[in-house]
Amino acid sequence: MAGKGFQEKLNELLQAANVKLNGGRAWDIQVHDERFYRRIWAGGSLAAGEAYMDGWWDCEALDELFERLLRSRLDEKIKARDWWWDALVARIFNLQKPSRAFQIGKRHYDTGNDLFRIMLDERMIYSCGYWADASSVDEAQEAKLDLVCRKLQLKPGMKVLDIGCGWGGAARFAAERYSVEVVGITVSEQQANFAQEYCRGLPVDIRLQDYRDMNEKFDRIFSIGMFEHVGYKNYRTYMKKVRELLKPEGLFLLHTIGGNSSVTRNDPWIAKYIFPNSMLPSARQITAAAEDLFVMEDWHNFGDDYDKTLLAWYHNFEKGWPLLKEHYDERFYRMWRYYLLMCAGAFRARSNQLWQVVLSPEGIKGGYVAPRYRGKSEMELEQKIR
Known part of the structure; x- marks a missing residue:
């Protein structure tokens, strides 16, 4: 196909999403390098992201562009020539086996605490907030943490495991607000160091450890934004380990991004530049993975809230870039911008979901009542009572 042919074919596909090449709307694609067209057809989504990082094209509103592309399912119509090879590798090899468990920590979460301090809320919670009654990302994250604790029915003195504890924000919240003892594990050295200091003086034990190496018993377990790194070959292993660690009368809350179909690999650009060896589980x-191990008590989807969360992170990132650019180059800026806005568009298009699933080993006697929305005034009143 000649260069002009690549352009015409792409234009034709984009019409289904109401997107134009070099158009005048915020979500239209502005092409700066004519090699862009051939590169897209040869490399699919990986090539599109790399071409953006290289400055070959721009878009004023990347989130709106991706919402349109994903709603029209154009991502399924343009695949790299060697996409089958990546799929084959993912099927043959366990990309998330124990010897590779710490790769995601080094590649993503150790990018720099300065970046995440500027981008995230005051507690540095790197997962979807709960925006039912929130007007800021700080309020949304506090509401989410409170929701998790209420769903787990935390009581003073309980021993709780936080799988994938991040920078310690959830562990500290649970210890301070609900008077529980928390063990938090992470595969990121920078996260562990930060969390240990952040939780100092509280009954919180932060460890640099893989979940498969745990051998204790807990009253409650939660995992917020970690299951996306487990990998489909390990979903059953993960559930078996959680069941082994959880007391018979306990509760487990799984907070994870989810996909609408079962896959064995992630988007190639995300896998290469943002979250190596990650993938989104399906329902x-x-x-x-949980079958015959747990009773399903509750399944809550608030995926639309991730769009709001990602946009809040993006605005913080843009505002903080003058400070960050002393340590990160322009290519990193374009990569991170692309990542945040692409993901926002995916959640807005409802291609991605956000699930909180509550599981119990033997079923809650008398039934489980799942909490949902609670206003700020109720939270503040309960804090005063405590």
Whole structure:
């Protein structure tokens, strides 16, 4: 196909999403390098992201562009020539085996605490907030943490495990607000060091440890934004380990991004530049992994809230870039911008979901009542009572 042919074919596909090449709307694609067209057809989504990082094209509103592309399912119509090879590798090899468990920590979460301090809320919670009654990302994250604790029915003195504890924000919240003892594990050295200091003086034990190496018993377990790194070959292993660690009368809350279909690999650009060896579980994959190990008590989807969360992170990132650019180059800026806005568009298009799943080993006697929305005034009143 000649260069002009590549352009015409791309233009034709984009019409289905109401997107134009070099158009005048915020979500239209502005092409700066004519090699862009051939590169897209040869490399698919990986090539599109790399071409953006290289400055070959721009878009004023990347989130709106991706919402349109994903709603029209154009991502399924343009695949790299060697996409089958990546799929084959993911099927043959366990990309998330124990010897590779710490790769995600080094590649992503150790990028720099300065970046995440500027981008995230005051507690540095790197997962979807709960925006039912929130007007800021700080309020949304506090509401989410409170929701998790209420769903787990935390009581003073309980021993709780936080799988994938991040910078310690959830562990500290649970210890301070609900008077529980928390063990938090992470595969990121920078996160562990930060969390240990952040939780100093509280009954919180932060460890640099893989979940498969745990051998204790807990009253409650939660995992917020970590299951996306487990990998489909390990979903069953993960559920078995959680069941082993959880007391018979306990509760487990899984907070994870989810996909609408079962996959064995992630988007190639995300896998290469943002989250190596990650993938989004489907509802079927989660339930199959938990089958005969747990009773399903509750399944809550608030994926639309991730769009708001990602946009809040993006605005913080843009505002803080004058400070960050002393340590990160322009290519990193374009990569991070692309990542945040692409993901926002995916959640807005409802291609990605955000699930909180509550599981119990033997079923809650008398039934489980799942909490949902609670206003700020109620939270403040309960804090005063405590």
